[in-house]
Amino acid sequence: MSNKVVGESVPKIDAATKVRGQRKFPQDFNMEGQLYAKVVWSEYPHARVLKIDISPAEALPGVVAVLTSKDVPVNEYGINIMDQPMLVGEGKKVRWLGDRIAIVIAESEKIAQEACQRVRVEYEPLPVVSDPREAMKPDAPLIHEERGDSNILKHIKIRKGDIEKGFAKADVVIESYYFTPHVEHAYMQPEAGVGYIDEQGRVTVIAAAQWSHDDLHQISHMLDLPLDGVREIVPAIGGAFGGREDMYIQHLLALCAYCVRRPVKMVFDREESIRNTGKRHPYYMKYRTGATRDGKLTAVEIELISDAGAYASTSVAVLSNSASFAAGPYIVPNAKVDAYTVYTNNAVTMAMRGFGSTQPPVAYETQMNKLAEALGMDPVELRMKNLLEDGSIALTGNPMPKGVGIKETLRQAALASGWREEGGHWIKPDLGTPSAPYRRRGIGVACGYKNVGYSFGFDDKTGAVVELAFDESGEIVRALVKVGASEVGEGSHTALAQIAAEALGIDYAKVRVALVDTSVVPDAGSSSASRHVYISGNAVMRACQEALHKREAALRDETGEKHVVGKYEYHGRSVRPTTPYDPETGMCDPHISYGYAAQIALVEVDVETGETEVLEVWAAQDVGKAINPGMVKGQAGGGVHMGLGYALTEEFIQKEGLVKTRRFSEYHIPTTADMPHELETIIVEVPDPTGPFGAKGVGEMTTLPTAPAILSAIHDAVGVWIDNLPATAEKVWRAMQSKS
Amino acid sequence: MPTLKMILNGQEVTIDVEPGDLLANVLRDKLGLIGTKISCGEGECGACTVLVDGRAVDSCIYPALKAQGREVITIEGLGQDNRLDAIQQAFVDRTAPQCGYCIPGMVISAKALLDENPHPTRKEIKEGISGNLCRCTGYYQIIGAIELACERLAERGGPE
Amino acid sequence: MWDEYLFPASVEEALEMLEAHGGEARIIAGGTDLVLQSQRGQCTARVMIDITRIPGLDHIEERDGLIYIGAQVTHSQVATSPLIRSRAGVLAEACGSVGGPQIRNVGTLVGNVVNALPAADGAIALFALDAEAEVAERAGRRWTPVAALYAGVGLCTVDPCAAMITQLRFRALGEGEAGAFERLAKRRALVLPILNTAAVVRLQGDKVERARIAIGPVAPTPFVATEAAEALVGQPPDEAFVAEAAKLAAQAAQPRDSLLRGSAEYRKAMVEVLVRRALWRAVLQEGEDANS
Numbered sequence A: 001m002s003n004k005v006v007g008e009s010v011p012k013i014d015a016a017t018k019v020r021g022q023r024k025f026p027q028d029f030n031m032e033g034q035l036y037a038k039v040v041w042s043e044y045p046h047a048r049v050l051k052i053d054i055s056p057a058e059a060l061p062g063v064v065a066v067l068t069s070k071d072v073p074v075n076e077y078g079i080n081i082m083d084q085p086m087l088v089g090e091g092k093k094v095r096w097l098g099d100r101i102a103i104v105i106a107e108s109e110k111i112a113q114e115a116c117q118r119v120r121v122e123y124e125p126l127p128v129v130s131d132p133r134e135a136m137k138p139d140a141p142l143i144h145e146e147r148g149d150s151n152i153l154k155h156i157k158i159r160k161g162d163i164e165k166g167f168a169k170a171d172v173v174i175e176s177y178y179f180t181p182h183v184e185h186a187y188m189q190p191e192a193g194v195g196y197i198d199e200q201g202r203v204t205v206i207a208a209a210q211w212s213h214d215d216l217h218q219i220s221h222m223l224d225l226p227l228d229g230v231r232e233i234v235p236a237i238g239g240a241f242g243g244r245e246d247m248y249i250q251h252l253l254a255l256c257a258y259c260v261r262r263p264v265k266m267v268f269d270r271e272e273s274i275r276n277t278g279k280r281h282p283y284y285m286k287y288r289t290g291a292t293r294d295g296k297l298t299a300v301e302i303e304l305i306s307d308a309g310a311y312a313s314t315s316v317a318v319l320s321n322s323a324s325f326a327a328g329p330y331i332v333p334n335a336k337v338d339a340y341t342v343y344t345n346n347a348v349t350m351a352m353r354g355f356g357s358t359q360p361p362v363a364y365e366t367q368m369n370k371l372a373e374a375l376g377m378d379p380v381e382l383r384m385k386n387l388l389e390d391g392s393i394a395l396t397g398n399p400m401p402k403g404v405g406i407k408e409t410l411r412q413a414a415l416a417s418g419w420r421e422e423g424g425h426w427i428k429p430d431l432g433t434p435s436a437p438y439r440r441r442g443i444g445v446a447c448g449y450k451n452v453g454y455s456f457g458f459d460d461k462t463g464a465v466v467e468l469a470f471d472e473s474g475e476i477v478r479a480l481v482k483v484g485a486s487e488v489g490e491g492s493h494t495a496l497a498q499i500a501a502e503a504l505g506i507d508y509a510k511v512r513v514a515l516v517d518t519s520v521v522p523d524a525g526s527s528s529a530s531r532h533v534y535i536s537g538n539a540v541m542r543a544c545q546e547a548l549h550k551r552e553a554a555l556r557d558e559t560g561e562k563h564v565v566g567k568y569e570y571h572g573r574s575v576r577p578t579t580p581y582d583p584e585t586g587m588c589d590p591h592i593s594y595g596y597a598a599q600i601a602l603v604e605v606d607v608e609t610g611e612t613e614v615l616e617v618w619a620a621q622d623v624g625k626a627i628n629p630g631m632v633k634g635q636a637g638g639g640v641h642m643g644l645g646y647a648l649t650e651e652f653i654q655k656e657g658l659v660k661t662r663r664f665s666e667y668h669i670p671t672t673a674d675m676p677h678e679l680e681t682i683i684v685e686v687p688d689p690t691g692p693f694g695a696k697g698v699g700e701m702t703t704l705p706t707a708p709a710i711l712s713a714i715h716d717a718v719g720v721w722i723d724n725l726p727a728t729a730e731k732v733w734r735a736m737q738s739k740s
Numbered sequence B: 001m002p003t004l005k006m007i008l009n010g011q012e013v014t015i016d017v018e019p020g021d022l023l024a025n026v027l028r029d030k031l032g033l034i035g036t037k038i039s040c041g042e043g044e045c046g047a048c049t050v051l052v053d054g055r056a057v058d059s060c061i062y063p064a065l066k067a068q069g070r071e072v073i074t075i076e077g078l079g080q081d082n083r084l085d086a087i088q089q090a091f092v093d094r095t096a097p098q099c100g101y102c103i104p105g106m107v108i109s110a111k112a113l114l115d116e117n118p119h120p121t122r123k124e125i126k127e128g129i130s131g132n133l134c135r136c137t138g139y140y141q142i143i144g145a146i147e148l149a150c151e152r153l154a155e156r157g158g159p160e
Numbered sequence C: 001m002w003d004e005y006l007f008p009a010s011v012e013e014a015l016e017m018l019e020a021h022g023g024e025a026r027i028i029a030g031g032t033d034l035v036l037q038s039q040r041g042q043c044t045a046r047v048m049i050d051i052t053r054i055p056g057l058d059h060i061e062e063r064d065g066l067i068y069i070g071a072q073v074t075h076s077q078v079a080t081s082p083l084i085r086s087r088a089g090v091l092a093e094a095c096g097s098v099g100g101p102q103i104r105n106v107g108t109l110v111g112n113v114v115n116a117l118p119a120a121d122g123a124i125a126l127f128a129l130d131a132e133a134e135v136a137e138r139a140g141r142r143w144t145p146v147a148a149l150y151a152g153v154g155l156c157t158v159d160p161c162a163a164m165i166t167q168l169r170f171r172a173l174g175e176g177e178a179g180a181f182e183r184l185a186k187r188r189a190l191v192l193p194i195l196n197t198a199a200v201v202r203l204q205g206d207k208v209e210r211a212r213i214a215i216g217p218v219a220p221t222p223f224v225a226t227e228a229a230e231a232l233v234g235q236p237p238d239e240a241f242v243a244e245a246a247k248l249a250a251q252a253a254q255p256r257d258s259l260l261r262g263s264a265e266y267r268k269a270m271v272e273v274l275v276r277r278a279l280w281r282a283v284l285q286e287g288e289d290a291n292s
Helices: A015-020 A109-118 A163-169 A212-223 A250-260 A270-275 A315-325 A359-375 A379-386 A406-416 A492-504 A532-556 A629-649 A706-718 A729-739 B023-030 B086-093 B103-116 B122-128 B140-156 C011-020 C034-039 C075-080 C082-087 C089-096 C101-106 C109-114 C121-128 C226-232 C239-252 C264-291
Strands: A035-041 A047-053 A063-067 A100-106 A120-125 A152-160 A172-180 A192-197 A203-207 A230-234 A264-267 A283-291 A297-309 A334-343 A420-422 A425-427 A439-452 A461-470 A476-483 A511-513 A563-571 A593-606 A612-622 A678-684 B003-008 B011-016 B049-052 B055-058 B071-073 C004-006 C025-028 C047-050 C060-063 C066-070 C132-137 C140-145 C150-152 C164-171 C177-185 C193-204 C207-216
Touching: A015 B086, A015 B103, A035 A109, A035 A250, A035 A270, A047 A100, A063 A109, A063 A250, A100 A109, A100 A250, A152 A315, A163 A283, A163 A297, A163 A334, A172 A359, A192 A250, A203 A212, A203 A250, A212 A230, A212 A250, A250 A264, A283 A359, A297 A315, A297 A359, A315 A334, A315 A359, A315 A439, A359 A379, A359 A439, A359 A706, A379 A406, A379 A425, A379 A439, A406 A420, A406 A439, A406 A593, A406 A612, A406 A678, A439 A706, A461 A492, A461 A532, A476 A492, A476 A532, A492 A511, A492 A532, A532 A563, A593 A629, A593 A706, A612 A629, A612 A706, A629 A678, A629 A706, A629 B140, A706 A729, A729 C264, B023 B049, B049 B103, B055 B103, B055 C101, B086 B103, B086 B140, B103 B122, B103 B140, B103 C101, B122 B140, C011 C025, C011 C047, C011 C132, C011 C164, C060 C082, C066 C082, C066 C109, C075 C082, C075 C089, C075 C101, C075 C109, C082 C089, C089 C121, C089 C177, C089 C193, C109 C121, C109 C164, C121 C177, C121 C193, C121 C207, C177 C264, C193 C264, C207 C226, C207 C239, C207 C264, C226 C239, C239 C264
Parallel strands: A035 A264, A203 A230, A297 A334, A476 A511, A612 A678, B003 B071, C004 C047, C025 C047
Antiparallel strands: A035 A100, A047 A120, A063 A100, A152 A334, A172 A283, A192 A203, A192 A264, A283 A297, A420 A425, A439 A593, A461 A476, A461 A563, A593 A612, B003 B011, B049 B055, B049 B071, C060 C066, C066 C164, C132 C140, C132 C164, C177 C193, C193 C207
16 A cells, blocks of 8 residues: 655645635524624723623613623633633723623624613723733732732743853853734634534534633533533634634633523624734843854843733743743753743733744844854854754753754755855855845844643643544545544644544545534644644554554454544653743753744845835744645745734734724735745754654744844844834834934 | 625526625625635725626625626636636645635635736736735745646636 | 615716705715725715716726826726826826725725825825816816815815715826826735825926925825925936935925824935935936837
8 A cells, every 4th residue: 555645745635615615614604593792892901890781782672682790600711720701790800902891692793783882881990001011010000909919920930050150151242122012813714603502402612713622621610511511613713823722702602602592693803803802922021142252152141021911811831931942942051031921901912823932032033143243153153053952951951852953954944045054154145136226135044943732741632533434355445533633724634634544554535534523522632832743643643553453453353343443642741741840940841842943034125214025035944744745835934924924014002901903904914015025945854753754843933933034134234133023114214213 | 675686606696685785794694605704894805805797806895786787706606516616726736725714815816817817927916916815824825826727727728 | 884875877866866865875986995984983874876887987088188087997997097007107006006906996096085085095196196176066067176175184175975076187197297106004015005105297308397296194185295396396307306305395294193104203204215216216217208
């Protein structure tokens, strides 16, 4: 049987239905007799709710119910910490614009909308805390009085070596302050779905979710129902990027169905999706980096302050990641890191592509580029002297596991973009002539790395079931993979089908992947941490092997069975147990596996307007093994898109907790015209021996180096460092003005 | 309630609409054509793109009654029976769709472009889909798919 | 949203409908702005009178040296019209930079004027072309300068509940004349400008005979930099004089600090850059035309 499918760019499993417009997304579901719900959102970022009068709304013909906090059995939820109220009742506080006062359920969406306007709410406005650095101060107004006497949600410390000695050895020390802003996930499909009671009496939700099984835990807690009294079905998801790891509509739909016992549909408009859901954490980052004259890093001192917004979400886990990656993929013998995440009245911040590994590269890579400049050394060469290798001791004191591909990744990116290696030195390419006399060209390089799978002792596991149907000769006619992995568009179902086909030695076309329905598929963890190919792929591969054994047994024993089921629950700790931070030193073995990326950006900067145009990006990533190269390239394109938006165009503006960029006409994700004219994707395959076929992860690493590479290219072009994202034309212009 | 009569995907359709209805809602809610997506609701992303008399329009801000007597083509109108049309097939072959939410609008914009200009340059392709936002792909494989569709159509000697 | 949607068969019928609904009706063409305004409660008209089926409003034509553009003509049609590209390239450039293809396919140039936003790309070019609009009222039709239609941000002196603009006209650029449009925005497509400018110059021999520069959004209405334009007249079209004129334009422009568009200081400085580039490109184009 020669059915090699791993490594092939086979068509995605659902591509044909997607190009036909047949694949159903949550807003495409309608049920007999369904009602429509709309939310009454908080009007203040911080206030006490004095009085809620729903009677004018209830009086409107067509209104079926107006739900308030009194209707919620257990009024709390949250993915890591249950600090979020489902609905805010009288006497309680709203802490951001995404808090909800009531849900109106009506015969039509229009009536629901109108009724929302009629709900009268009296507030007592409270002081708004919108800067985490202010919120950290002892006299700052408290966001969560019940959670202690500080807004600081978490402080992580890393103490490695002796930074005094380290800085004493340094010939050059670079010190800078960086800021990265909120980022809107901006998935194209706004939150939507249907809640109903299924034929077995379960409260059921059809919605886009990155981790349906975790939603179940939260919903069952909120409704005080047993776990098997709730159910979630995940159809096509219109993008997620971390933004659907928390619940933003699932629990609302569940509550509606629970209360009115009829199907209820709810669709957020774009404004609700931007104003009232979570974002990527803004980071304030203070860096001091020391190196010797010959380019060896000696010490780093880092302070990270992240804005957690009004509720914890996964802020602590995001911060934990950031701290562990704070020094970049480099060997740094002496380090001191203090990382804080702090409650404010800003938008809740949560998982977003990189999960805390996206912000630090803006700082650590710009530090490297500044160091290179100060040392008069080529930036590729400086990195080559310090990059991690197999067994290198990482920032958290652990040896790096086998498969560290960052050097090879950078080498390939550099060579592709025209860098030359001569006599042990790296030499930057000639950049050609700018397209106009008032434009300057520049090139910049950056690296990034990130964990694959859950970290710090969290049990990362996926359950997989593989059902085989075979004929009398034993030939497999069909394989069905059941795994609770949400397909968010990245292609997890396709990759898992490819892994299954390869493991089973059958044609890819014979593999089906079951729809994610918590009543059918086992928990596979979330579609995050670039983990499904690695963790769930391992689970599927082993479930396939299990199924093959059973088939063999059935054939050998001539039982006449034509159907077998293989099951496997794969735990990441089986190959690599991780550990939490030591509270004092921060030493630990944080992550199971890692993925690596390096990118080079060629830009032109308009010296008169400050505008940056990215001409080309060379994006290299070490994915261990590309299960589907076409999909890897797709991830690179998307990663560069988000990285470019981060660097140049995306500005989420909040003032005193109020959102000023509420629409796509105000929050600007890159269009085709903004993207680099060319993107060259370079797939590097340094295998991780613990991954399926050597695979690591892909999805997040592709976005990490883009912004710092662009910042470095801007500097190369016009000589200014932009340490505060995004590098808008005005910022670049100002920097040039103050320089001249 | 006014009646809207249009040629929808080659078939004459007559349906009662509210005067304030927008074409996207009529297509999705009244005619069940869910391939037309709503994303921004303000004509800023192109997810709802359909053809009206051959021109790409944002149906989420297009008054339904404007389509009176016009020829409307949605994503459901492309391809025949079970066969994908050349653009759709190229999108599949170039791994263009990721989440797929923008894809019907992208395919329709690509069709509008190629119907008018069968041999676009890469720049013209980029311009042709500059009214369609995508958050997943960075557009490269979508552009590649449109180029592939052009090549195939040229080999075949024109659009189907 | 509105609760009646009507298709008049003639301009006269449209005006009758407006009158019959006594201020509750208004004209709609492409509707790309109006639909949103209606959804957001900024437009409360109950009746929409759609003029896109009226015969005789879809023209782009030249008569006696004047170019006429009917009220149904979309941005796409203007941007791709061979006549406009060759005889009023500045307008084609401006219309081609509005929104994305889908918006340009539906939104009309006249609608761009009626909307009266100081950032409107098409209108900025019309200002530079010294365009006029034909206003149809019950009392009859009259021509009025486009510049006279603007009363403030979003305020058009033509009451869309009582009158309509049926067409625009301006003098086709002739020998010795050229124009150019420049724009600065937060991204490169599908976005409103933070600044735009259109410039038209006429050369006579080796001197500038006439210049006109329009800039948006640096005031409640599109801004015409008269002083800057006049400073060019009689001068040779070289870089120094163009730069000087651009400086004068920037001095006269009064942009405001804007959270979304950028600081006044930056945008004022950018007025100089964009005006200089637009003027210089117009001058160079004229040179090219003359050489070809």
